[in-house]
Amino acid sequence: MRKIIRRALPLCLFLLAITAIPAQQPQVRARVEPERVAEGSEVSLVIEITGSSQSPDEPPDLSQLPGFSLAGGPSISTFYQWVNGRTSASRTYTYALIPQGRGTRTIPPLEVKLGGQVYRTEPLRVEVVQRGSAFSDPGTRRRIAPPPTVPSQLFVEAKVDKPEVYPGEQVTLVYKVDTQFEIAQMSLKDQPTYQGFWVEDIKTDDKDGKYDARPVQRPEGNFIEYTVLKKALFPTNPGTFTIPPLTFHFAVRRRGNDPFDSFFFQPTESLFRASEAVTIRVKELPLQGRPREFTGAVGRFTLEVAPDRKASKVNDAVGLRVRVEGQGNVSTLQSPVLPDIHDFKRYEPKVEESVQAKGGTLVGSKTWNYVLIPLAPGEQEIPPVRFAYFDPQTAQYRVLQEGPIRLSIAKGDLSEVPVQAIAGRSEIPVLGSDIRYIKLAGMRIEDEGGDFFASHAFLAILAAPLLLNLALLAVTRRRSSRAGQEGQLRSRRAGRTAKKRLSRARSRLTPGESRHFYQELASALTAYLADKVGVPASGLTYDRIEEILAARGVAEETRQRFRRSLEACDFARFAPSSSEKGEMERAAKNAGEVIEELETAVRSA
Amino acid sequence: MTRVGRQRAARLATVLLAAAWLLGASGGGAGTVEVLFSRGNDAYARGDYGAAADLYRKILGAGIRNSRVYYNLGNACFKSNRIGEAILYYEKALKLDPTDADARENLRFANVRIRDRVPADARPWVMSLLERGRDVLRIEQVMQIFTGLYLAAMAMAAVWLLAAGRRWAAGVGIAAALLLVLSLVAGGWGIAQARAREASDEAIVLAAKVEVLSGPGSENTLLASVHEGTKVRIHNRRQTWVQVTIPDGRAGWIRREALGVI
Numbered sequence: 001m002r003k004i005i006r007r008a009l010p011l012c013l014f015l016l017a018i019t020a021i022p023a024q025q026p027q028v029r030a031r032v033e034p035e036r037v038a039e040g041s042e043v044s045l046v047i048e049i050t051g052s053s054q055s056p057d058e059p060p061d062l063s064q065l066p067g068f069s070l071a072g073g074p075s076i077s078t079f080y081q082w083v084n085g086r087t088s089a090s091r092t093y094t095y096a097l098i099p100q101g102r103g104t105r106t107i108p109p110l111e112v113k114l115g116g117q118v119y120r121t122e123p124l125r126v127e128v129v130q131r132g133s134a135f136s137d138p139g140t141r142r143r144i145a146p147p148p149t150v151p152s153q154l155f156v157e158a159k160v161d162k163p164e165v166y167p168g169e170q171v172t173l174v175y176k177v178d179t180q181f182e183i184a185q186m187s188l189k190d191q192p193t194y195q196g197f198w199v200e201d202i203k204t205d206d207k208d209g210k211y212d213a214r215p216v217q218r219p220e221g222n223f224i225e226y227t228v229l230k231k232a233l234f235p236t237n238p239g240t241f242t243i244p245p246l247t248f249h250f251a252v253r254r255r256g257n258d259p260f261d262s263f264f265f266q267p268t269e270s271l272f273r274a275s276e277a278v279t280i281r282v283k284e285l286p287l288q289g290r291p292r293e294f295t296g297a298v299g300r301f302t303l304e305v306a307p308d309r310k311a312s313k314v315n316d317a318v319g320l321r322v323r324v325e326g327q328g329n330v331s332t333l334q335s336p337v338l339p340d341i342h343d344f345k346r347y348e349p350k351v352e353e354s355v356q357a358k359g360g361t362l363v364g365s366k367t368w369n370y371v372l373i374p375l376a377p378g379e380q381e382i383p384p385v386r387f388a389y390f391d392p393q394t395a396q397y398r399v400l401q402e403g404p405i406r407l408s409i410a411k412g413d414l415s416e417v418p419v420q421a422i423a424g425r426s427e428i429p430v431l432g433s434d435i436r437y438i439k440l441a442g443m444r445i446e447d448e449g450g451d452f453f454a455s456h457a458f459l460a461i462l463a464a465p466l467l468l469n470l471a472l473l474a475v476t477r478r479r480s481s482r483a484g485q486e487g488q489l490r491s492r493r494a495g496r497t498a499k500k501r502l503s504r505a506r507s508r509l510t511p512g513e514s515r516h517f518y519q520e521l522a523s524a525l526t527a528y529l530a531d532k533v534g535v536p537a538s539g540l541t542y543d544r545i546e547e548i549l550a551a552r553g554v555a556e557e558t559r560q561r562f563r564r565s566l567e568a569c570d571f572a573r574f575a576p577s578s579s580e581k582g583e584m585e586r587a588a589k590n591a592g593e594v595i596e597e598l599e600t601a602v603r604s605a
Numbered sequence: 606m607t608r609v610g611r612q613r614a615a616r617l618a619t620v621l622l623a624a625a626w627l628l629g630a631s632g633g634g635a636g637t638v639e640v641l642f643s644r645g646n647d648a649y650a651r652g653d654y655g656a657a658a659d660l661y662r663k664i665l666g667a668g669i670r671n672s673r674v675y676y677n678l679g680n681a682c683f684k685s686n687r688i689g690e691a692i693l694y695y696e697k698a699l700k701l702d703p704t705d706a707d708a709r710e711n712l713r714f715a716n717v718r719i720r721d722r723v724p725a726d727a728r729p730w731v732m733s734l735l736e737r738g739r740d741v742l743r744i745e746q747v748m749q750i751f752t753g754l755y756l757a758a759m760a761m762a763a764v765w766l767l768a769a770g771r772r773w774a775a776g777v778g779i780a781a782a783l784l785l786v787l788s789l790v791a792g793g794w795g796i797a798q799a800r801a802r803e804a805s806d807e808a809i810v811l812a813a814k815v816e817v818l819s820g821p822g823s824e825n826t827l828l829a830s831v832h833e834g835t836k837v838r839i840h841n842r843r844q845t846w847v848q849v850t851i852p853d854g855r856a857g858w859i860r861r862e863a864l865g866v867i
Contacts, residue, residue, distance in 0.1 A: 435711040438680045439673040441643035448701045449670030453748045453795065461752070465759035472766045480769065 026051040028112045030121035039128055040156060040245070042071055042096045042272045045107065047121065049114065050090040059093050060110045067105045071189065071247055071272030072096035098247065098274045099128045153180035153220070156248050158275035160233075161360075166283050167235045168298030168329055169392040172202070172360055173243065175229035175275060178216060181252035184268050186228065189247035194233060196241040196282075198329055202230040202357040232362045234298075234329040235282040247274040285390055291399045293337045297389035299328020303336065305385045305402035313410045314377050320370040320405075322349075324387055330355050330364035336387035336400075343376040374409040381406050487534040494531035498524050498595045502588060509584055515573050517584055521591050522569035525562070528595050532602050542566070554601045558594075565594045638664055645677060654684040672702035679708070683715055689811040689833035691715050693865040696809065696836075700802055700867060703740030719834030724852045744798040751795050754788030808849070808864040810835045815864075817857035821846035828857045837864065 030047045037043050047060060063070045073095035099105045107124040155178040165171045173194075177183070204227050205211050211226040228248075235241065251268040285298075301324050308319035322336055330353060338346075347370065355364035374380060384403035391398055452458055501524035508517045523537075526545075530537035533548055540548075542563060549559045568587055645660035658681040664674050679694035695712040698705060716723050726733055742750075761781030768774040813833050818825040821843045829851060831837065837849035837859070846858045 433714070435680055435683050435714050436707045438646060438649050438677040439707070441639060441646050443673070445638045445642050445664065445669060445671050445674060447669040448672060448745075453744075453799065462755060465756060465763075469759055469762050469766065472763055476766050476769055 026114055026119070028114070028119035028121055030107070030110060030124060032107060032124045032126055035125065036127045036129060037099065038155070039102055039130060040098065040274050040276060041154075042098050043126055045073075045095040045097050045124070047074075047093040047095075047110065047112065048090060049092075049112065049119075058113075060112060062095050062097070062110075065097065065107065067101070068097040068099055068107070069247065069274065070095065071098050071274070072249070072270060096270075096272045098272060099126055100245075102128050102130065104128075153223075154178070154250060154252065154271055154273060155218075155223075156246075156273040156275045158243065158246065158278050160243075160278055160280060163279070164281045164283060165235060166285055166298055166390065166392045166395075167238055168285075168296060168332070168390070169234070170299070170328065170361055171233045171235070171280060173229075173231045173233055173278065174227055175246065175248075177226045177228050177248070177250075177273075178218060178223040179226070179252070180221065180223055181250075183226075183250055184253055185251035187249050189249055189272070192244075192246050194231070194243060196236060196239065198234040198236055198332060200232040200234070200329070200331075200355065200357075200362055202232055202360060202362075204228060204230045230360065232357065232360075233280075234332070235280065238282045238284040240279060240281050243278040243280065245274040245277050247272060286395065286397075289397050291386075291388040291397050293386045293388040293399060294390070294397060295334040295337075295388070297324075297328065297333050297387070298392055299326055299389060300391055300393075301326035301328065301387065301389050301400070303385070303387045303400035303402050305405065307382070307405055307407060310406070311408045311410070312374055314374050316374065318372045318374065318407060320372055320382065321367060322370065322385055323365060323367040325363075325365035327361055327363050328389070329362065330366050333366045335368050336385050338370070338385055339383040341372065341382055343374065343378075343380060344382075345373040345375055347371045347373075374407070377409045377411040379406060380409050490531040491534060494528050495595065495599045497531060498528035499592075501527065502592055502595075506588055509581065509588070511581060511584075514584060518569045518573040518587070521587060522566060522573070525566050525569070525591055525595070528598070529562075532598070552602055554598065558597050558601050562594050562598060565590050638667065638669060642674065642677075645681075649677065649681055649684075652684075654681045657681040658685065670697075670701060672698040672700075672705060672708070675701065676705065676708045676711075679711065679715075683711070688715055688718060689809055690865065692719070692834045692836075693809040693811065693867060696807070696867040702743055703798075703801075704743055715834065720832035721835040721852065723836075739794065739797055739801065744795060744802060747791060747795040747798055751788055751791035754784055754791055758782075758784035758788050805866050806839045808837055808839055808847070808866045810837065810859075810863060811865045812863040815859050817849070817851060817855075817859055819857060821848070821858045825858065828855060829853075831859075839864075839866070 027050045028047065029050075030045065033044045033046065035043075045062070059074050059076070062068070062073075074093040076091065076093055078089065078091045097107075105126045105128060107126065109120040109123050112119045112121070157176045157178070159174050159176065161172045161174075177186070211228055213224050213226050216223050216225045250271045250273065252271055253268055304321070304323040304325070306321050306323075308321070312318045322338070324330075324333055324336065335349065335351075349368035349370045352367040352369070353364065355362060357363075372382075382403060382405040384401045386399055386401050388397060388399045390396070501520065505517055505520035505524060508520060510517075526540050527537050529545060529548070530540060533552065535548065545566075546559060546563065549562065565587075569591070572583070572587065641660050641664050645657045645664075648654075648657035648660060658678055661674050661678040661681060664671070665678070675694045675698035679691045679698060682688075682694060683691035692712060692715050695708050695715065698708040699712065702708070758781050761777055761784055765774055765778040765781050768777060810831050810833055815831050816827055817829040817831060819828055820826075831851055835852060837851055839847050839849055840856065841848040842861070845861050847861050847864060848856060848858050849864075850856045
C-alpha cells in the first residue's frame with residue numbers, strides 16, 4: 001500500500017501541475033550564454049517574454065548591474081507564431097555584458113513589467129575563468145560547438161613592459177588583439193583615462209592604416225595578433241596605480257566554411273571585449289645622492305651649451321643655446337640651472353621641443369634659446385651650466401656640466417644704449433640682514449641728558465636782553481613823551497587857537513586898522529598850520545606849506561584855497577583898495593572857512 | 606650815540622656768551638669716558654659682547670647719558686641675545702637723539718624678532734606726522750635755533766626802539782616781531798621735545814615672560830602674559846608693582862623688576 005502511494009504520488013503531482021498551467025499565461029525567462037566565459041569576453045543575456053502580445057513598458061535597465069559592465073544592447077526581436085489557429089508571440093531582449101573579475105558572478109532576478117504586473121526572472125550564474133583555461137577544462141569540452149553569438153576567437157590584452165618604475169620613467173602600455181576573425185571595424189567604447197600618468201601616444205598603424213600583425217599560437221588555436229594601441233606612460237607621482245579596463249567594440253566577419261557564402265554574404269557581427277586592469281607600482285626616487293640641480297628629469301640625456309658667437313659688444317645681444325637631448329619625457333623637462341650671469345641682462349628663453357618614438361621609447365630634445373645682453377665690457381665668463389637627471393636603469397643620479405664659456409665683450413657705443421639695457425640694471429640684491437654696526441669712537445662722549453635749557457643760566461640769557469629792551473623802551477618813552485605830548489596838544493588845540501586869533505582880527509575890523517587886520521589874519525592861518533602839523537611857524541613859505549599839505553594828503557582844491565586865502569591877506573596888507581569893510585569881512589569869513597576845511601582834511605588824513 | 610654803542614657791545618657779548626655755552630662746554634672728566642667707549646668698541650669688534658656691554662654700562666654708571674653709548678649697548682645686548690634690553694637701549698638712544706637713523710633701523714630690526722606682535726600705529730596720521738616732524742632735529746639743535754632767533758629778535762627790537770621816528774624804523778620793527786614769532790615757534794618745538802625726552806611713562810618688558818594681573822598682588826586674576834621686548838605704557842606705581850597698558854589696549858599690573866623704563 002505504501003508502495004503504491006509512493007509511486008502514485010509523483011504521477012498525481014504531475015497531473016496536477018499540467019492542469020494548473022494556463023495556456024495563455026505570459027512567461028518571462030532569462031538565460032545567459034555562455035555560462036562559463038574567459039575573462040574579458042562578453043556574455044549574452046537574453047530575456048524572453050512569451051505568451052503575451054503586450055510589450056513591456058520599458059526594457060530592463062542593466063547599466064547598473066553589479067559585477068558586470070554593459071557593453072551593448074538591448075537588441076530587440078519579436079516572433080509571431082500560429083499553431084493550431086492560436087497566435088503566440090515572443091519577444092527577446094539581448095544584452096552584451098562583460099563580467100568583471102574572476103569567479104562566479106550572479107545576475108540577480110530582473111524585473112519586467114507587463115500590463116501592470118511584475119514578472120521576475122530566475123537568478124543566473126556566470127563563471128569567469130582565466131584566459132586560456134576556459135576550454136582546457138574537461139568539464140566544458142562538451143560544448144565544442146558554442147552558440148554562434150558567443151565566439152571565443154577574439155581576445156583583447158593589455159600589457160605593460162615593466163610592472164615597477166620610477167616617476168618619470170617610461171612604461172609602455174600595449175593593447176593587443178588576438179583574433180581568428182576578420183576585423184572589419186574597431187572602436188573604443190569610451191576614452192581611456194590614465195590617472196597619475198603623463199601619456200604620449202605611440203603610433204601603431206603605418207601610413208596605410210595597417211597594424212603590426214604576427215601569428216600566435218594559443219591554446220584555442222592559431223590566432224593573428226594585432227598591436228592596436230601603444231601608449232608611453234610617464235608616472236608623475238610614486239604609489240600604486242591601476243589602469244582601468246578598456247572596452248573595445250569590434251565588427252567582425254566570420255570566415256565561413258562555405259566559400260560561396262563567405263564571398264557573397266558576409267554579415268558582420270558586433271562583439272565587445274574588455275582588457276584586464278593593469279597595476280603599475282611607482283617607486284620613490286631615491287633621496288640619497290640627489291643633486292641640487294635635479295628638477296625631476298628621468299631618463300638618459302646629453303647636454304649641449306653653445307653661444308652663437310664668441311665676441312660681442314656692450315648692448316649687442318649674444319644668443320645662448322642650451323639643449324638637452326635623449327630618452328625620457330622631454331615635454332616636462334625644466335630648464336637646466338643657468339647660473340647667475342653678472343654683467344648680462346638675460347631674457348626669458350624661447351623654448352623648442354621635438355619628440356618622437358624610436359623603437360617604442362620616446363626620445364626627443366628640448367632647446368632653450370637665451371638672449372644675453374652684455375652690460376659691461378671685458379673678458380666675460382658664463383659659468384658652467386648644469387643639468388641633473390636620474391637614470392632609472394642604473395638607479396643613479398647624474399649631473400651634466402657644460403662650460404664655462406668665455407666671451408670677449410668690446411666697448412659699445414655709449415650714445416646708442418638701448419632702453420632695455422638701462423632697464424636691465426638690477427637692484428642691489430639683499431643677501432642677508434643684521435643690525436647696523438656700533439657707533440665708532442672718535443667723538444667726545446658728552447652727557448646729553450643735562451638740562452641746561454631748563455637751568456637758571458639759560459633763563460638768565462633769555463631774560464637779559466628782554467629786560468634790556470624793556471629799560472630801553474622806558475627811557476625812550478619818557479624822552480619822547482614831552483615833545484610828543486606838546487605837539488599833540490598843539491595840534492589838538494590848533495583849531496581853537498585859530499578861532500581866537502580870528503576873533504581878535506575881527507576886533508580890528510575897521511578901515512583904519514586894515515593892515516593890522518590882514519596881518520592878524522595871515523598869522524592866524526600860518527600859525528594854525530604850524531600848530532596842526534607840529535612845525536615851527538617861521539619859515540613857512542608858500543612852497544613849504546604846499547609841500548606839508550601835500551604830504552598830509554590834503555586835496556588839491558583845499559590846498560589852493562588855503563594858498564589863495566593867505567595870498568589875499570598878504571596882498572591886502574599893502575593894497576588900500578581892500579581896506580573896505582565888506583572886503584575885510586569877506587576875507588575873515590573866507591579864512592575861517594579854510595581853517596574849518598583844513599581841520600577836517602588834516603584830521604581825516 | 607655813545608649810549609647806543611655801549612648797549613650794542615653789551616648785547617654782542619651776551620650773544621657770544623650764550624653761543625659759547627650752547628656749542629658745548631660741559632667740560633671736565635673727559636678722556637676716561639672716551640677710553641671706556643673705545644675699549645667697549647674693541648671688545649665688540651672681537652665678538653666679546655658681554656665685556657663690551659659692561660664697559661658701556663660703566664660709562665652710563667658714571668652719570669653720563671649719551672645716545673651713542675646707549676646705541677652701542679643696545680647692539681651688544683642684541684648680539685648677546687638679550688632682545689628686551691637691546692630694544693630698551695635703542696629706545697633710550699632715540700630719546701636722546703631722535704634723528705639717529707641707525708638706532709631707528711636697529712629698533713625696527715629687533716622689534717621684528719620679538720614674541721608679541723607690535724600693533725600698527727593706530728593714531729591719526731596728523732599725530733604721527735607731527736611726531737615725525739618733532740624728531741627731525743635734536744633738541745640741542747632746536748634750542749640753538751630758538752636762542753639764535755630770540756636774541757636776534759631782541760636785538761632788532763632794541764634797534765627799533767632807538768630808531769623811533771626814523772623812516773626805516775617801521776621795517777625793523779616788523780622784522781623784530783617776525784623773528785620773535787619764529788623764536789616762539791622754535792621754543793614750542795623745543796618744549797615738545799623736552800617733554801618727550803623727560804617722559805618716563807614707557808617701558809620695555811625685560812623678562813622672558815611676564816604675567817599681567819588685574820591688581821597689584823599675585824593673588825589677582827591673570828589677564829594676559831607679555832613677552833620680552835614688548836613696549837608697555839606705565840600709569841601708576843605701587844610698591845613693587847606698576848600699572849601698565851599692554852599693546853592691545855588692555856591695562857593690568859606687572860611686577861616692576863620685569864620692566865625697564867625708557
